[in-house]
Amino acid sequence: MKRMQGWLALLVLGTANLLAAATQPTAGPGHAAIASAHHLATDAGFEVLAAGGNAFDAAVAVTAALAVVESSSSGIGGGGFWLLARASDGKQVMIDGRELAPAAVDAKRYLDADGKLDRDRSINGALAAGIPGEPAALVHIAQHYGRLPLAKSLAPAIRLAREGYPMEARMASMLAMRKDVMLRYPASRAVFFPHGKAPKLGALIRQPDLAKTLERLAVQGFDGFYRGPTATALVAGVRAEGGNWSLDDLANYRVKEREPLRFRYHDFELISASPPSSGGVLLATILNILEGYDFAALSRVDRVHLMVEAMRRAYRDRSYILGDPDAVAMPIKLLTSKAYAAGLRSAIRLDRATPSSALPEGAVVAGGTDTTHFSIIDAEGNIAAVTASVNLPMGSGLIVPGTGVLLNNEMDDFALAANQANAYGLIGTDANAPKPGKRMLSTMSPTIAFGKDRIAVIGTPGGSRIATMVLLGLIDFFEGGAPADFVAAKRIHHQYLPDVISAEAGALTAEEVAALRAHGHSVSESERPWGNMNAVVWDLRSQQLTAGSDPRGLVGKAEVR
Ligand code: DON
Numbered sequence: 001m002k003r004m005q006g007w008l009a010l011l012v013l014g015t016a017n018l019l020a021a022a023t024q025p026t027a028g029p030g031h032a033a034i035a036s037a038h039h040l041a042t043d044a045g046f047e048v049l050a051a052g053g054n055a056f057d058a059a060v061a062v063t064a065a066l067a068v069v070e071s072s073s074s075g076i077g078g079g080g081f082w083l084l085a086r087a088s089d090g091k092q093v094m095i096d097g098r099e100l101a102p103a104a105v106d107a108k109r110y111l112d113a114d115g116k117l118d119r120d121r122s123i124n125g126a127l128a129a130g131i132p133g134e135p136a137a138l139v140h141i142a143q144h145y146g147r148l149p150l151a152k153s154l155a156p157a158i159r160l161a162r163e164g165y166p167m168e169a170r171m172a173s174m175l176a177m178r179k180d181v182m183l184r185y186p187a188s189r190a191v192f193f194p195h196g197k198a199p200k201l202g203a204l205i206r207q208p209d210l211a212k213t214l215e216r217l218a219v220q221g222f223d224g225f226y227r228g229p230t231a232t233a234l235v236a237g238v239r240a241e242g243g244n245w246s247l248d249d250l251a252n253y254r255v256k257e258r259e260p261l262r263f264r265y266h267d268f269e270l271i272s273a274s275p276p277s278s279g280g281v282l283l284a285t286i287l288n289i290l291e292g293y294d295f296a297a298l299s300r301v302d303r304v305h306l307m308v309e310a311m312r313r314a315y316r317d318r319s320y321i322l323g324d325p326d327a328v329a330m331p332i333k334l335l336t337s338k339a340y341a342a343g344l345r346s347a348i349r350l351d352r353a354t355p356s357s358a359l360p361e362g363a364v365v366a367g368g369t370d371t372t373h374f375s376i377i378d379a380e381g382n383i384a385a386v387t388a389s390v391n392l393p394m395g396s397g398l399i400v401p402g403t404g405v406l407l408n409n410e411m412d413d414f415a416l417a418a419n420q421a422n423a424y425g426l427i428g429t430d431a432n433a434p435k436p437g438k439r440m441l442s443t444m445s446p447t448i449a450f451g452k453d454r455i456a457v458i459g460t461p462g463g464s465r466i467a468t469m470v471l472l473g474l475i476d477f478f479e480g481g482a483p484a485d486f487v488a489a490k491r492i493h494h495q496y497l498p499d500v501i502s503a504e505a506g507a508l509t510a511e512e513v514a515a516l517r518a519h520g521h522s523v524s525e526s527e528r529p530w531g532n533m534n535a536v537v538w539d540l541r542s543q544q545l546t547a548g549s550d551p552r553g554l555v556g557k558a559e560v561r
C-alpha cells in the first residue's frame with residue numbers, strides 16, 4: 001500500500017500541470033457578485049445580468065464599459081486575458097486577447113544611436129502600440145460563451161461613450177501623468193484636453209467616435225473592427241504617426257483559446273493565466289516553493305523572507321525563459337512541478353538572502369493602478385476573472401483620429417533590447433524578443449482558486465508586481481481572509497532584479513525591516529501604494545458571496561446582488 005502511494009505521488013508530481021479541470025460546483029450560489037475598478041462598469045455588468053446574461057456576457061459588458069470609463073487602464077485599443085470557468089460542464093479556458101507585434105516590427109527602431117532603448121518610442125505614440133486583441137476577445141466570448149447578442153452586452157458601453165461619464169480624481173491623476181504625450185495628438189487632445197486642459201472634476205467626458213467604433217463592433221462583430229472603415233482609419237492613423245501597422249495585421253489577428261495554467265497548493269486547485277502571460281507560472285513556482293514550509297507557523301519576518309526568496313527565483317526564470325508559447329518552446333511542465341520547486345527550495349536558507357546575481361540592476365517604475373482586473377461570479381456559478389490592459393497609464397497616449405481608439409503601449413512589454421530593463425524594470429532575452437506576429441510576455445494573472453469550502457476569483461493591475469500581489473491575496477485567502485480585507489492589505493514585492501524588497505508604507509514594521517536587512521536583504525520602504533485588486537469569494541458552505549474592491553483605486557465597486 002505504502003509503495004502504491006509513493007508511486008501515485010510520483011505520478012502526480014510528473015503531471016503537475018496536466019491536472020484535470022479544477023473541481024467546480026455545478027450548482028450556483030443563486031445570486032451574483034461583481035468587483036471591478038469602476039462603479040459604472042460594475043453597474044454595466046449587473047445591467048446585463050438582469051437582462052438574462054450570464055457571467056460571460058457580464059464580462060463582455062464590464063470589459064467594454066471599462067474601455068470607456070477607465071480608458072486610462074484598458075480598452076479596445078489594448079488586450080488582455082479572460083479566464084472563464086463554466087458551471088454547466090466544468091469547462092475552464094483562457095481567452096488570450098493579448099496584443100501582438102505587427103509584421104513589419106523592427107527592433108532597431110526602438111533603439112537610439114548607442115543601441116540603448118529609446119523610451120519615447122517604446123512607450124509613446126504609434127510605434128509603442130501592438131495590434132489590439134480586446135475587440136476580438138469580446139466577439140469570441142459573446143459568440144462562444146455568452147447568452148446575449150454582442151449588441152446587448154456592448155449597449156452600456158456605447159451609451160457611456162455617447163452620453164459621457166463624469167471626470168473623477170483617479171482619471172485626472174492618470175491624465176496628469178501623460179499630459180505631455182497626449183497633447184501631441186489632436187484626437188487625444190479633443191477628448192481629454194479640450195482647450196489644452198483636462199475637464200474639471202464632474203464634467204462629462206464624451207467619446208462620440210468611440211461610441212461609433214463600438215457600435216460597428218456590436219453590429220458587425222470581428223469585421224466591424226479588424227476590417228472596413230475602423231481598420232482603415234487605424235492603419236492610416238498609425239502610419240501617419242510613424243508606426244508600421246498594415247491592414248493584414250488587423251485582419252489576421254486571432255484570439256487564442258488556451259488551457260489555463262493549473263497547479264495545486266495544499267488542498268486548493270488553482271487556475272491562472274498561462275503564457276504568453278508569466279503570471280500563472282510565477283504563482284505556481286512561488287506557491288510550490290512555499291508549500292514546503294509550515295507557513296502559518298512562521299514569524300512575519302520569516303514569511304516575508306521566504307516569499308521574497310521564492311519570488312526572486314520565479315522572476316529569474318521569467319527573465320530568461322518565458323515568452324509567447326506560439327513562438328518559443330518553454331519547459332512549463334518542469335517549471336511548475338513540485339520537484340523543480342523542491343530543488344529551488346533546497347538552496348534557500350532561512351537566515352540569509354541569496355543575492356540575485358551580478359547582472360546590472362534596472363530602474364524600476366512602480367506598478368500603479370493602470371491596467372484593470374475584475375472578478376465575476378453569477379447566480380449559476382459561472383466565473384470570469386479578467387485582466388485587461390493598455391499597459392502604462394493612457395497607453396501610448398495616441399487616440400487614432402476618427403476612431404476614438406486609444407492605442408496601447410504594450411510593445412514595451414517585449415524585451416526590445418536584450419537585458420535592458422523595460423518600464424517595469426523587467427529584463428528579458430530571446431524568448432521575449434519582438435518578432436512579427438508574436439505576443440509580448442505579460443505578468444497579468446487573473447486567477448481562480450478552488451477550495452473544498454471556498455472559491456476565490458482574484459487579480460490586479462501593477463505591471464511586474466501583478467503576480468506578487470495576487471500571491472499575497474491568495475495567501476490571505478488560503479488563511480481564511482475576506483476579499484474586502486485582502487484587496488486592501490499592504491504589499492511587498494521582489495522581482496529578482498533589481499535585487500531589492502519594495503514595501504508599501506505600513507507593510508513592514510521598523511523591527512521587521514531591520515531583521516530583513518540583517519538577513520542581507522535590501523529593503524526600499526514607504527514606496528507609493530501600488531495595485532488595484534478586485535476579488536470575489538464564494539463560500540460553498542453558506543452559499544454567500546463576498547466581494548472587495550481595492551481602496552487604492554478610488555472609484556472601484558464591489559457588489560453582491
Ligand atoms: O501585461 C503586462 O504585464 C503589463 N502590460 C501590465 C501593465 C500594468 O499592469 C500597468 N499597471 N500598473
